[in-house]
Amino acid sequence: MQAFTYQSGKLFAEGVSVDDLALRYGTPLYVYSKNHLRDRYRAIASAMADVKPMICYSVKANSNIAIIKTLVQEGAGFDIVSGGELFRVLRAGAEANRIVFAGVGKTREEIEYALKEQIAFFTCESEPEAARISECAKHLGVKGRIAFRMNPDVDPKTHKYISTGKKENKFGLDLARTLQAYELAAGLPNIEIAGLHMHIGSQILSAEPFGEALEKVKDFCKTLKAKYPTFRHLDIGGGLGINYKPDQKALDPKVYAAALLPTLKELGLQVWLEPGRSIVGNAGILVCRVQYVKDSHFKKFIVVDAAMNDLIRPALYQAHHEILPVTATDKTVTGDLVGPICESGDFLAQDRELPDVKQGDLVVALSAGAYGFSMSSNYNSRPRAAEVMVDGTRATPIRQRETWEDIVRGESL
Numbered sequence: 244m245q246a247f248t249y250q251s252g253k254l255f256a257e258g259v260s261v262d263d264l265a266l267r268y269g270t271p272l273y274v275y276s277k278n279h280l281r282d283r284y285r286a287i288a289s290a291m292a293d294v295k296p297m298i299c300y301s302v303k304a305n306s307n308i309a310i311i312k313t314l315v316q317e318g319a320g321f322d323i324v325s326g327g328e329l330f331r332v333l334r335a336g337a338e339a340n341r342i343v344f345a346g347v348g349k350t351r352e353e354i355e356y357a358l359k360e361q362i363a364f365f366t367c368e369s370e371p372e373a374a375r376i377s378e379c380a381k382h383l384g385v386k387g388r389i390a391f392r393m394n395p396d397v398d399p400k401t402h403k404y405i406s407t408g409k410k411e412n413k414f415g416l417d418l419a420r421t422l423q424a425y426e427l428a429a430g431l432p433n434i435e436i437a438g439l440h441m442h443i444g445s446q447i448l449s450a451e452p453f454g455e456a457l458e459k460v461k462d463f464c465k466t467l468k469a470k471y472p473t474f475r476h477l478d479i480g481g482g483l484g485i486n487y488k489p490d491q492k493a494l495d496p497k498v499y500a501a502a503l504l505p506t507l508k509e510l511g512l513q514v515w516l517e518p519g520r521s522i523v524g525n526a527g528i529l530v531c532r533v534q535y536v537k538d539s540h541f542k543k544f545i546v547v548d549a550a551m552n553d554l555i556r557p558a559l560y561q562a563h564h565e566i567l568p569v570t571a572t573d574k575t576v577t578g579d580l581v582g583p584i585c586e587s588g589d590f591l592a593q594d595r596e597l598p599d600v601k602q603g604d605l606v607v608a609l610s611a612g613a614y615g616f617s618m619s620s621n622y623n624s625r626p627r628a629a630e631v632m633v634d635g636t637r638a639t640p641i642r643q644r645e646t647w648e649d650i651v652r653g654e655s656l
């Protein structure tokens with residue numbers, strides 16, 4: 244579904260006017276479409292239905308518990324990377340046996356928490372991590388289920404900061420090393436070999452790198468399946484790209500599925516997926532209000548009340564977010580849309596054709612649902628934005644705007 248559309252010249256989120264939301268909840272404001280979330284989850288589930296995958300929403304993309312709960316209700320599992328994310332998904336009602344725990348730096352405390360909650364398995368990034376999981380499991384008198392993260396060394400053709408499956412990346416182990424790691428782990432007293440994991444990167448717009456990566460691990464999976472009777476799971480990660488620009492084509496889950504299903508069926512393992520961005524990315528916008536329009540003779544700056552602390556993707560990855568006015572206009576200007584933070588990198592759009600807006604007008608950054616709020620911070624002591632979920636004509640606040648008191652909470656003089 245198209246979640247954000249103009250109706251009589253005004254931008255709407257599903258059936259609610261964005262103008263009204265900004266008046267009710269203030270700005271900067273994240274607005275999410277519940278039906279878009281559901282649609283995207285269902286599109287992946289239906290495309291991959293032949294292998295009955297466990298679709299583990301990648302919580303880092305957007306970790307608001309209302310978003311998680313919406314996906315719990317759809318039957319999702321969850322890909323987490325910290326004790327904090329485990330706490331969130333359990334709070335939102337997720338079942339532990341649908342949770343996988345990734346990340347290169349799991350602490351003892353996090354591992355024990357996950358073992359006590361009996362998550363499905365850890366995606367394990369190194370031999371010392373397997374040893375630590377075994378020690379923690381022994382301490383608790385249980386087994387720690389693991390799937391080593393294999394780095395298939397394929398180029399996902401995405402931004403280098405979100406490419407994770409090449410040999411120079413910090414994630415996972417290469418093929419030769421993974422085989423040794425399984426042998427070592429199988430000898431540990433409290434480890435159960437559950438499966439294999441890979442995740443080659445994010446915002447991938449073609450199915451080829453996924454197919455290439457799967458081809459690279461196929462025979463290896465067969466070997467492991469024959470060797471370890473408990474080896475039953477293949478987690479192929481997330482990474483499906485979305486359209487950030489009008490002329491960009493999102494990776495269609497059906498195209499993704501067509502490239503992978505024959506091999507996945509042949510392997511006969513329980514398939515796990517970890518999509519984040521493709522579910523929530525285009526379900527969210529960031530609404531901001533113009534504070535000043537500054538014409539420096541050299542350049543035009545539209546200064547809004549949202550900044551890089553609210554949406555860091557443009558500064559961090561040179562990411563593109565479409566900027567739309569809340570009241571439609573055909574008039575445009577060329578310039579930068581910037582925030583109030585004291586950094587030249589604080590922009591939401593740079594050297595772009597922007598709507599010709601004036602002080603007090605509202606503009607939105609599209610495609611801000613993934614890695615938007617979840618990467619936000621209090622830099623420059625700015626309270627983090629409020630979040631609202633829209634379902635049809637109903638809007639529900641799902642996170643209050645932070646206050647200055649919130650910012651100093653926990654500090655002492």
Ligand SMILES: Cc1ncc(COP(=O)(O)O)c(C=O)c1O
Binds near residue numbers: 444519
């Ligand atoms: C291990 C793992 N799985 C899944 C994801 C989600 O990726 P995406 O949001 O591109 O689907 C990430 C993102 O960094 C990841 O590191």
